[in-house]
Structures are given as structure tokens and as C-alpha cells.
Amino acid sequence: MNIVVCVKQTPDTAATVTVQDGKVSWGDSPLVINPWDEFAVEQALRTKEAHGGKVTALSLGPESAKEALKHALAMGCDEAVLVSDPGITAPDSLVVSAVLAAAIAKIGEVDLVFFGRQAVDSDTGITGAQVARRLGWPSLSLVAAVTALDAAAKSISVARMLDEGRQEVKAPLPAVVSVVKEICEPRYPSFMGIRKASKAPLPVWSLADIGISAPPQSALTWPEVFAPPKIETRCEVVEGDSPAAKAAALAARLIEEKVI
Amino acid sequence: MASKVFVYVDHFNGQILPASLEAIGAAKTAALALGSSLTALVLGEQTQSLAAQAIQHGADDAWVAEDAKLKDFRPEAYASVVAKALQEAAPEVFMLPTTARTRELAAMVAVDLSTGVAPDVVAFEIKDGKLLATRPVYGGKIFAKVVISQALPQIVLIRSRVFPGPEADPAKSGPVKKIEAAVGEVKSEVLGYKPSDGGVSLTDAAVIVSGGRGVSNNPSLTPPAEITDEREKEIWRAQQGFQLLRELAAALGGAVGASRAAVDAGYVPYAFQVGQTGKVVSPDLYIACGVSGAIQHLAGMRTSKTIVAINKDAEAPIFKLARFGIVGDLYEVLPALTKELRARLGK
Numbered sequence: 001m002n003i004v005v006c007v008k009q010t011p012d013t014a015a016t017v018t019v020q021d022g023k024v025s026w027g028d029s030p031l032v033i034n035p036w037d038e039f040a041v042e043q044a045l046r047t048k049e050a051h052g053g054k055v056t057a058l059s060l061g062p063e064s065a066k067e068a069l070k071h072a073l074a075m076g077c078d079e080a081v082l083v084s085d086p087g088i089t090a091p092d093s094l095v096v097s098a099v100l101a102a103a104i105a106k107i108g109e110v111d112l113v114f115f116g117r118q119a120v121d122s123d124t125g126i127t128g129a130q131v132a133r134r135l136g137w138p139s140l141s142l143v144a145a146v147t148a149l150d151a152a153a154k155s156i157s158v159a160r161m162l163d164e165g166r167q168e169v170k171a172p173l174p175a176v177v178s179v180v181k182e183i184c185e186p187r188y189p190s191f192m193g194i195r196k197a198s199k200a201p202l203p204v205w206s207l208a209d210i211g212i213s214a215p216p217q218s219a220l221t222w223p224e225v226f227a228p229p230k231i232e233t234r235c236e237v238v239e240g241d242s243p244a245a246k247a248a249a250l251a252a253r254l255i256e257e258k259v260i
Numbered sequence: 261m262a263s264k265v266f267v268y269v270d271h272f273n274g275q276i277l278p279a280s281l282e283a284i285g286a287a288k289t290a291a292l293a294l295g296s297s298l299t300a301l302v303l304g305e306q307t308q309s310l311a312a313q314a315i316q317h318g319a320d321d322a323w324v325a326e327d328a329k330l331k332d333f334r335p336e337a338y339a340s341v342v343a344k345a346l347q348e349a350a351p352e353v354f355m356l357p358t359t360a361r362t363r364e365l366a367a368m369v370a371v372d373l374s375t376g377v378a379p380d381v382v383a384f385e386i387k388d389g390k391l392l393a394t395r396p397v398y399g400g401k402i403f404a405k406v407v408i409s410q411a412l413p414q415i416v417l418i419r420s421r422v423f424p425g426p427e428a429d430p431a432k433s434g435p436v437k438k439i440e441a442a443v444g445e446v447k448s449e450v451l452g453y454k455p456s457d458g459g460v461s462l463t464d465a466a467v468i469v470s471g472g473r474g475v476s477n478n479p480s481l482t483p484p485a486e487i488t489d490e491r492e493k494e495i496w497r498a499q500q501g502f503q504l505l506r507e508l509a510a511a512l513g514g515a516v517g518a519s520r521a522a523v524d525a526g527y528v529p530y531a532f533q534v535g536q537t538g539k540v541v542s543p544d545l546y547i548a549c550g551v552s553g554a555i556q557h558l559a560g561m562r563t564s565k566t567i568v569a570i571n572k573d574a575e576a577p578i579f580k581l582a583r584f585g586i587v588g589d590l591y592e593v594l595p596a597l598t599k600e601l602r603a604r605l606g607k
Binding site for chain 1: 272273335336339359360361363364366367368370371372374375376377378379380392395396397398399400401402403404405406407408409410411447448449450451452453454455456461462463464467512523529530531533536537538544545555556562565566567568569574579580581582583584585586587588589592593596597599600601604605
């Protein structure tokens, strides 16, 4: 199996994110591998461990995004590639998917591409499906379990977590899979893995390297970012002599306020 | 002349989704601002009644594509048909509800038409003929105004339970045009489907009763003798404890949710998780039981209209966001609350 896992570098979910001078800021909080992508890396590694082959971690971003790739290498990925080019500024998912699809095509003979379900910064959750569309491969999003994988027959079956329940879908390989947390528990990078990752070569491809001559343009821009409207609440603590009295008082207030 | 605004009607099991009705309402507002009519786009095996409903809820006309190959939603098939329809009609705005299906559909259509997608939109305005959409980013910690300026249509997915669903006018009808179901090659195959427990989807629920780490403090139950491991005992007790939340949710016709801490501890499956890395919800009423209120959890439920916190710890951050609070043990409060509500609501 020739597997690619796409990762992004994002602020940690515990970061306090604010707007400063019209720009998004996360202060001193560290940038990490997008939390969803750790599940994608783990699933890629498990697939390789079960079926053989290799896993390449792929990212688009500035030079600093190498840290997210090193995390993936430390978890056990065999290779990592960063696509970085000064021509790419503020890319939307249309641009990101074009670049990732071209990089995957350059890697060549890929059977499976894994994504996390979304990135915790832009929160769109559409890049995986867009890469699939560009490559002409099936898109299997929100995957909670790989139920069958036949490397010889080149087919995969998955359970997808939709709003209404779980859907079982079968598709031929190559395919693009985006995963949800339920799929697995990501492993911690090992000490040996971290040492190996720090020494591993980490090639950086430019747009020209992946056959894109003119930088693709974003269709979407963020002209304004702002703090969400403050929620003006003062908690009314419902009192009573017993739990039953408190419950009765709360029920009365909810009905009075027409909440229920 | 074709409409400047198209709205996509998502449906499941032959039923139009509440989120689709909300999208029709939002799209109608956009159409009126652009001085245009509104066209509903319906794909499936049988679409007539769905198209009629879309028109009764505010669309002026409908385009429908029917084909046995469209029976199961498969994104590549649906995207091909939708992209072709949009190429023909050339609308300025294409609005959809935000669901698991439409997120993937919109993503693919955007590639075909080289345009942008704004998912999870919570507000929008029309300015100089362009749509300026507001959407939460960074797990709701920041809002961004986004504009799709380079291409058409502007694809906007509106978030569930933010825009009101319009009332139906049963007397209203409008033209329904059949369009070609140019499905193309479809590689994936739907093998089966298993509905989620409880029947009420978290994203559609008007009431959510959510449990956190506090549910593990179940005082009364003794795990079966074969469970010896302390952690397994805790999980068993918490799982039994979630039954109290289910009963309260059932009394209110709602769904059960959970914090990441409760999911990570193994009390309930990930499908229950509300928060930045789970489901983002905005019910009318959110009852947080034994939930402390970590920033990631708040990100997923802060847009709930009324939040009730039940927690032993009066200092828990969840009380800062709550409208009503009870400082107390959920194992004492919840049965009393369920009983009280059943009596008052006549259930």
C-alpha cells in the first residue's frame, strides 16, 4: 500500500484565540499538528502495519509546518514532504486542494490518502473531498471505521458517521478517506521516533516541482475577523431546601421563561 | 430568466430536513435582497413531494433530477448533477444547509466550478450585489466575515438551527422543471445504514442533555463481580448513570450529548461528543450535567439559546455561560427534574 496522509499545522485547541489589529492571534500558544490529523496519521500507520507498504506525510504551509511533519515522522511515517512556495498566500481550500492533489500525483501510484475530518483553524472540513474530486477518486468522509480493506482486489469498505447514523460504503482504490476521532487512538511519538524524525530528510517542493506554473488564486477571502459577540448572561442559581425543591424551581422557571 | 439564487434541498429517508427548510428561508431572504426569485434544487429517486414542499416553504420554482442511481446519496454522483445544473442556470448564490452530505457535495461542486465554499454560516448580508457571510472559525473562538469574490456561484452552507424555518403555505405551488440526471461514473456503493440510538440527531435536537466527567460519581450502583478493574468499574457506573440523562432527554423530546472528557474516559461513544472536536450544536435548551466547561466544550455549545448547568462545583466555568444553574449532585437533581417535568408537561 502506498499511503499518503495530509497534515496541517494549527494552533492548539486549548489556545486562547483573539483578534489583534484585525488579525487572528493565538499569543504564545504553540502550533501543533492539527488534532484531527493525528487520527489520520494513526490510521495510515495501522493500514501500513496490516498491509505493508509505506506512509508519506504531506503538508502545505510555511517552513514552520515542518514541525507538524516531524510529529508525523516521529509517530512512524516513513517519509514526509512539505510543499511551500512564496506564491501561495492565504490559500483557501480550492488552492490547498489543487496543490495537495498535484503533490499526490507527483508522489505517484498512491492507493490511499488520509485526512483528518477538518482543521481546527479554518474549520471547513472540505479539503479532503476536494482533493478526491480533483484526482477523480472516491471520497469517503467522516470515517469512523475501516471495516474491510482488500489490497489485492483494491477495494475498501468503511463506516461513515453521518448526522443520522452510520453508513457503510464500499469503494475501489485509490480513494480519499477523512477520519473522525472514533476510528482509533493516536499513538505517542516514541523517543526513537523523535530522534529519527529530527534526522530525517524533509524535502520541500515548490509549485514548479509539482507542475503548477502559476500560483492558484483563492476564490474566498476573509476581509474581516472579529471576536464573537459577548454572551450577556448572569446565571440565576436556583435555590431550594432539597434536590427535589431545586428541580421543581428550575422546571417552574423554564416554563415561565417559555424555554420549554 | 433563471433565478440568481438556488437552494439545495437535503433530505433523508424521503423526508425533507428541518435544516433544509431553514436554508430555504435564508435563501429566500438573499433572493429578495438581490431582487430575484428562488429556485429549489432537488435530487433523488423520488423528488416530486420534496419539490412541492420546498415551494410551499418559500421557493418560487424547483428543478428536479430523478434517477435510480440517485437513490443513495453518493457525493460524486450528486455533485456532477448539481454542477451541471448550476452551470446552466449561472446563479450568483447557491445556498445549502450544513450537513455531512452537503459539506462533501458543496466541496466537489466548488472544484467543478472553481469557486469558493463558506460552510457553517451563521449570518449574512448582501452588499453591492455580493454576499458577505459570517462564520465561526477556530472552534467558534473567532468569527470571520468571508466573501467569495473571484467566481460564481457563491456557495454558502448555512448552519442548522440558526435561521428560522419558514411556515408552509399549503396553497402555494410553482413550476417544477425536470433536469437531466447526468450522474456519470460512480465508483462508491452504499452497503447499508444503521440509524443512531435514540433517534434524535444532535445537530437537529431542540433540547440536549449533556453529561461530563461528573457522571462517573454514581453513588449507588455496584458493578457486577466480574468487573474487577477500577477504571472498568468507573466506566460501568458512568454508563449506567447516563441512563438518567436519557430519561430526562426523553421527557423533553431531546438528544443526549457528552463532553470530550466523558467520551475520552469511555463512558459513551464519540458520536455523542459536543465541542470543538465533536459536534457543534445550538439547541433551544442545553442542560449540562456534571460538565465543568472546558474551552473546547464551550466552543461546541455556546450558541445554545438557554443553557442550564447542574454541577456540584459552584465554581465550574460552565456557570459563567449558563442562564440557570443548580449547585447540586446530578444523581439527586436529575431524577427529581425528570419527574417534575413529566408531571408538568403531562408525559
